[in-house]
Amino acid sequence: MIPTLLARSRAAIIAAFFPNPQVPPQCASEAEPGPYPDPIDALVNESSLLELAEAIARKIPKHREAIGRDRLLDTVVARELLATEAVLLPALRTFAKVSSPLRPVNNVPREILSRIFALVGAGTEVVPLSHVCLRWRQIALRSPKLWTSIGDRDLTSMLPIFIERSQGAPLDVSVCIDSDDLHRLQRLANLQSASSHLRSFEVTISGSYTNGVKDVFSCFRSPAPLLTILSIRFDHDIKVPVPESSDWDDAFNLLFNEEHPALSSLSLKSLRPCKAVLSETLTTLTLASLCLSANDLYPCLNAAPNLTFLALLNVMSALSDDYTGTSDPISLDRLRTLYIHQPGGPYKHFGHLMAHLRIPRPNLACILMGECDSLDDDFASHLALPLTLSCAVTRLVLQLDGEPASKFYLHALHDDTFVLSLCLPTAALPQIFGRAPERISLGALCADTSRTTELVLRADGENQTLSAENLAHVFRRLPALEALVVTGTPLDGVVGALAALRDELQAPVLPRLRTLYVRGIGADALALMRYIGQRLEPGLPDSRVVCPAALKGSLGSRFGEVEAIEDLGISDFPKPLTVPSAMQEFLRSNLERNEWDWLMERNRWNWN
Structure with missing residues (x-):
């Protein structure tokens, strides 16, 4: 040749x-x-x-x-x-x-090259590969999977060509478009011709609701029998129509001709779900930035009994107001993760939700930052049959902030998994920690603390309302405590709580405690010496004490092992409260930017 x-x-x-x-x-x-x-x-x-x-x-x-x-x-x-x-x-x-x-590369089998192309990307990212040589072009054009993933970069004039090259294979669409970008919106409308091939359809619209946006979604009127994942999100809540409207011109009421027989995941932001998209096949539901009433939400949950993941973001600001439905609990037997975020609103809405759900083994991931001045009147009534979290709490943080001065933040984790974060009245500590042994009770919810090994007492600002009496309730519910971290909180309250608990039990307190970390408690070592003296009980080993070098010098050597914080490595000090990476990703993609910044600033969490 x-x-x-x-x-x-x-x-x-x-x-x-x-x-x-x-x-x-x-x-x-x-x-x-x-x-x-x-x-x-x-x-x-x-x-x-x-x-x-x-x-x-x-x-x-x-x-x-x-x-x-x-x-x-x-x-x-x-x-x-x-x-x-x-x-x-x-x-x-x-x-x-x-x-x-x-060329050696041309000895690589066609199937291997096709897989390598798939690692490069899809659509626009694959186009340069198809221009290398005739063989590469033939392989790229005869590999439909290379053209089935449509992203932001693919909303070009070549989009119809990409759809044609997909050869009818299931399409996955995930795009973010500004509502004022008419050219890209019009190109998105080209996908309506391939509705029957859509497997996932995820669209985020930034900006206000415009006629251009309405026209695009009005195009999608053909059935989508393969559709399993649907996500429509608006970053701007104003002027977004309600899909449940009977108006036939509504842009969302007739999406895909209301036919979603295989839909397994639904995510809506600034939209209410219509009944057409809810069925027994739905396993994942995320509702964000809504002002739903219980009359709106509970029928939706009833229509999706096989949910395994439920996320409610900002939906409970008025959940229990004017509820006219039945008191029968909604059975979600397969639900394993209930994620809730509500930065404001009375705590009663959370209790209302939990009282109307029947979940055998919930794994709760909850951030409820509603700064209520007092617990609701019906808080105690939920304590009779509370829902017990499936994950025991292994790390507990009580954080007192300067504002609000009468409240504290309660953060609970299971190992490295975030469980819940609540803002509650400090006066409610006896109700939360004083009801059941080895449990914390939160109205309709309770969590096991029998395996809590680390407690952090943290005060930021002038809030010092955590009394010795209230701390005694806390220590009573933590029999397995091994590490105690006290920062910014006077040790006198800790000493008083341990002394009162010892007198009550007539036995050594916190017998498993092995380490005390203190910092930001002032320059007076007297409270620290009193603490160590209270802990010196017959038969108990001396606790390891880690404190600032200035305090260590005041203690002397008669109290056993005392170390300076300055001499420790980073890994030797307890980890800060860290939000797991999976939860960080979920928060970033579902919360407004200002909410995200507020959470970081308010809690001073380690997000990295």
């Missing part, structure tokens, strides 16, 4: 590169007598072929640039350049055919 191709292009190559075939350029400087070898025969090896093909490829565009750049170029010169190009192009094609089989 190679000799035939070489012979066919011999004249073109010689004319293009070797005007004097007896003196090849690479030999011109060598003034040796005698005939020179045939330049073509000299080039028949892999490296020379590749170099020559690359040289031809570089020379062709230079000719084109010269003609396009100089509009006053002499017609004779332009004609000669074009004639040269006409000679070079066949030479390039010939050498491409000759050298292509010699």
Whole structure:
């Protein structure tokens, strides 16, 4: 094959590169007598072929640039350049055919190359690969999976071509568009022709609701029988229509002709779910930035009994107001994760929700930052049959903030899994920690503290309302405590609580405690000495005490092992309250930016 191709292009190559075939350029400087070898025969090896093909490829565009750049170029010169190009192009094609089989990459099987292309991306990202050579282009165009993932970069004029290249394979769409970007919105409308192929459809609209947005969603009227994941999110809540409206012009009421038989995941932001998208196949439901009443929410949950994941974000600001439905609990037997975020509103709405759900084994991830001045009147009534979390609390944080001065933040974790974070009245500590042994009770909810090994008492600001009496209730519910961290909180309250608890139990308190970390408690070591004295009980080992170097110098050596914080490595001090990466990702994608910043600033959590 190679000799035939070489012979066919011999004249073109010689004319293009070797005007004097007896003196090849690479030999011109060598003034040796005698005939020179045939330049073509000299080039028949892999490296020379590749170099020559690359040289031809570089020379062709230079000719084109010269003609396009100089509009006053002499017609004779332009004609000669074009004639040269006409000679070079066949030479390039010939050498491409000759050298292509010699390239190691072309020995890679088609299936392997297709998988490598898939690692590069899809749609627009794959286009450059399809221009490398004829074989790569054929492989790319005959691999429908390379064109089935539509992202932001694919909303170009080539989108219809990408859809055609997908050859009817299931499409996954995930795009974010500004409501004022009419060109991209119109291109999104091109997807309506492929509704029957949609497998996932995730669209985020930033900006206000416009006629352009309405027109785009009005296009999607064809059924989507393959659709399993639907996410429609608006970052701007104003002027967003209600899908439950009977208005036939509504942009969302008739999406996909109300046919979603296989829908398993639904995420809506600034929209209310219509009954057409709720069924027994739904396993994941996320509702964000809504002002739903219980009359809106509870029928939705009843229509999706097989949920395994439920996320309610900002939906409970008025959940229990004017509820007219039944008191029968909603059975969610398969629910394993209930994620709730509500930065404001009375705590009673959370209790109302939990009282109307029946969940066998909930794994709660909850941030309720409603700064209620007092617990609701019906708080105690929920304590009779509270819902017990399936995960025991292993780390507990009581954080007192300067504002609000009468409240505290309660953060609970199971190992490294975030469980709940609540803002509650400090006066309610006896109700929360004083009801059941080895439990904390939160109205309709309770959590096991029998395996809590670490307690952090943290005060930021002037709030010092955590009394010794209230702390005694806390310590009573933590029999397995091994590490106590006290920062910014006077130790006198801790000492008083331990003394009162010891007198009550007539036995050593916190018998498993092994380490005390203190900082920010002032320069007076008296309270620390009193603490260590209270803890010196017969039969108990001395606790390891870690404190600032200034306090260590005041204690002396008679209290056993005392270490300075300054001498510890980072890994030797208890980890800060860290939000798991999965939860961080969920928060970033579902909360407004100002809510995200508020959470970081309010809690001073370690988000990294």
